[in-house]
Amino acid sequence: MIRFGTAANLPEAHLLLRLLAEAGIAARILNEHAQGATGELPFTQTWPEIWLENETDLVRADEVRRRFERAKELPLQHCSQCGEQNPGSFELCWKCGAPLP
Numbered sequence: 001m002i003r004f005g006t007a008a009n010l011p012e013a014h015l016l017l018r019l020l021a022e023a024g025i026a027a028r029i030l031n032e033h034a035q036g037a038t039g040e041l042p043f044t045q046t047w048p049e050i051w052l053e054n055e056t057d058l059v060r061a062d063e064v065r066r067r068f069e070r071a072k073e074l075p076l077q078h079c080s081q082c083g084e085q086n087p088g089s090f091e092l093c094w095k096c097g098a099p100l101p
């Protein structure tokens with residue numbers, strides 16, 4: 001296991017995890033339930049953390065994250081088939097595979 005980075009919130013963490021999975025990279029979210037916890041921890045330590053199962057995936061995972069960061073800047077698109085939200089850069093719905101407008 002190697003620490004890959006933090007996400008600003010859980011939906012982002014899950015989206016990134018899904019993109020990593022699509023790229024064949026095994027990863028998991030730690031700290032998933034830390035949000036909302038109070039205590040002496042600095043705020044950033046309660047952010048969801050993404051960890052990679054295999055250190056050798058780090059380079060490819062970085063590429064996925066760059067795509068992910070770019071996609072975040074585009075408006076979300078809603079799939080007309082299933083209504084799921086998709087990142088603006090997607091051409092096919094991640095959930096049902098329908099082409100996006």
Ligand SMILES: [Zn+2]
Pocket residue numbers: 079080081082083084093094095096097098
């Ligand atoms: Zn869909």
